[in-house]
Amino acid sequence: MAASVVVATTAVETPMGAQAYEEAVAARAPAALEALRPGATVARSVARSLRSPLPGTVRLPMGLLRTAGPGARRAVGALAYPRGSLVHRMDLILPPPPGPDVVTLHDVVAWTFPDEAPPATSAPAELRAADAVVCVSQFTADQAAEMLGLRNTVVVHNGVDQRYFDPTPLDRARRRELGLPELYALYAGGSAARKNLPALAAAWRAVAPSLPEWGLVLAGPTSLARTELFAGAPRVTHLGRLPDETMPGLVGGAGMVVVPSTYEGFGLPALEAMAAGVPLVSSNRSSLPEVVGGCGLLVDPTPDGLADGILAAAQGGSAIEAMVARGSHRSREFTWERSAAAHAEVWARLL
Secondary structure, eight states: OOOEEEEEEEOOSSOOHHHHHHHHHHHHHHHHHHHHSTTOEEEEEEEEOTTOOSOOSEEOOHHHHHHOOHHHHHHHHHHHSOTTOEEEESSTTSOOOSSOEEEEEOOSGGGTOTTSOOOOTTHHHHHHHSSEEEESSHHHHHHHHHHHOOOOEEEOOOOOOGGGSSOOOOOHHHHHHHTOOSEEEEEESOOOGGGOHHHHHHHHHHHGGGOTTEEEEEESOOOHHHHHHTTTOTTEEEEESOOGGGHHHHHHTOSEEEEOOSOOSSOHHHHHHHHHTOOEEEESSTTHHHHHTTSSEEEOSSHHHHHHHHHHHHHOOHHHHHHHHHHHHHHTTOOHHHHHHHHHHHHHHHO
8 A cells, every 4th residue: 555645746837726735735745644644655756858957857848748648648757756645746748657657637628629739649548547636616526527537536725825924015126117097907917818918908909998097916937928918008018027025015005806717727826915905807617707706896808807807806895805805714624734634535435
């Protein structure tokens, strides 16, 4: 019987939301598992490609793994992990272990959106064969059942970093350095098709004349397409990707946060806005209603829907204040400690 757990991840140059999940769970899960199964250990495996300069613990043929058949992937997995360990793979490109296998599935975008990175060819079969698949939302679990035939899912919500609870807004010097307006609506995220930035750009152009004191601030990786999309729109600030320590203050100083996505596996920016006590305008699609509940303005992710939400949030009033208060309370239910404990429960059942 396995008495150890290996949390298996891949090294990346630019950490994003998935990596925040990995680090949060890996840091808290050992104590949670010890409480359930004294003596059980948790170790990290960080895979990188054969020539990658990134830090890690094991080198794997990543290009081959993406297209390799089941037999080849199992052979690599037999060499990659300590014998007899339960392995929790937090990236689908990683090969399956010879022993107990737990996999995290954040979403099914790889099978849904052509502009997303394609999945490993063997991923659907491996997901169905895994001892457990941890899904970060009920929405993702339902999609996985419908699209991939999964019947082995366990829903474990993400948490929110403690730094987002009532954060201190950025000071005046830092705001001036970033070129932030006094009042701003914040979008924080990438530029993939599912992020729905064309609708946000159209909505902002529609409402900007009615909100002359407001600016739109875009945080996250920049691209030429993104810059062109908002070209000529009034009072738009492109910040690019910022250090993690800057983000809580940026969110906390916003007049509202806008999450226009048509698809999210979880939707961490929405939860971070709720924790920070900032009005939230969120799409009413995919997992977002599950996370937001009644604690944000849930709107159709169309230009008109987003425009109406932005105007309502900017107007404020008692209804918005009550919504923000509810969001602050609800966000405290989503802790990384609770998430790590739920992961440990899955592992303990299989050890």
